Amino acid sequence: MVPDLLRTPEYVAAFIRRRQGPAVTDVEVAWWTRMWAERQDVLERSQSSRLQAVVAESALRSVVGGGSGTLRGQLERLVRVPDEGGPGDLRVLLTGVGYLPGVEESFTAYDLPAGYPSPIACSERLGGIAIHEEGVAELYANAFERLWESALDPQESAAFIGHLATDLSTRTNRLKGEGANQARTVRADHPRAMARPAHAGATRRTRPDAQVHRRLTGRGVLHARTL
Template sequence: MIRRRVLARQLKLLREQSGLTLEQAAPKLDFSVSKLSRIENAQVVIDVHWVKSMLDVYDVGGVRWNELLELAREAQQPGWWRAYGLGNNSYIAFETEARRVQVFTLGYVPGLLQTADYARALMRGVPVRRTDEELDNEVAARMYRQQRLNSEENPLELVTVVDESALYRPVGGPEVLRRQLEQIAVLADLDTVTLRVLPSAVGAHAGLASSFTILSFGELGEPEMAHVEHTIGALILHKEAEVARARVAFECVLSDALDPAESLALIQRLARR
């Protein structure tokens, strides 16, 4: 999804640099104006042959030609999550390309830190019908996502603030929660993970309405986006003003949270209990 967006943005830029409007470029490509517009807005999967035609019309060659064709091929590849029987899940597609995620969660531990038992119990607690196989696949996919926290080739930086209430909620029962707290303590020691706990004593705070995530894409050059979870679904937010509000909210909960050492000490105490 992200690579499709990057490719689309590059193709639009090349058209503009060639001095062609949508109305001028479309007939040269045997496209309708609406089709070319959808391509440039990443609303369709972009065929490699289309890209070759566009590069010809926009007089692009050499190294740039090869780079964009390779990007087009990458954009067509099915996501790894398809092997788990999952559809084109927007959030997983975006997180897979992200370099950093900033996560605030209210009533539960973030997915990137969950144990399999905790994740399974959490998924069973929501009113979404799943077969046993679908549940197994979703849990396995969540565990797969966590591998990037330890990856040397493709690391993912996680900065997370967890509401203190989540550390007491016995999702799956006391023993599942204890093992979950132990895992958090282990993962919090990774160089890629910054974990902070927002104390209940803070009272009202900027994230009280919902959990949310901010995704950053590093060298891909794609603008940040926000993912907001709520009881009956989730939203992906792309508009700069909306993402800016999410950034402000995250900075607020971050400033109210315990520092990493205090947060880890609290989690370790709770795990021993």
């Protein structure tokens, strides 16, 4: 998944609906979307916190729901991260890098200022429970460092994500065009479409109708590894 503190509202909503299933209500989706936005605001207003995130290439190609437009909007948001001058750095881990410790799960490692236990880790596999045990948390912190060093640098990552966004847009438009052409062909072959106009001077136009359905609290450095 895309790092939660960098998700767009539309991506969050699609993710929640996919994770919770059909039983989730619009009110619950709105609550989760607002919560994510508030966490992002806290990070952006902070003078001492910083986010370092590694996202797998596969996550950037995965449509979580809401159609390709939701993914494209999310990719375009990620492209702007290096130019926004905000507290976030994003790197992409290419699929060709192969296996590295930590690559099989999503987790967050926190480096906290003096006076706080450090490091602390949260694993999505464990439901986001904070891991305070020093040895275990240190494993996550070390795993993140290896992932960070193996990923593309921020500028290369932005360029790669931009390429994915452009490619997705091109493929979506092509599919949309093919769908429209198919609709015209089907209508033209329909017996009623082949019939002559019932009134002299009247015309029948075949119009395409196919559509392509498309709390960060505390301070320090937040390392996020997401799939």
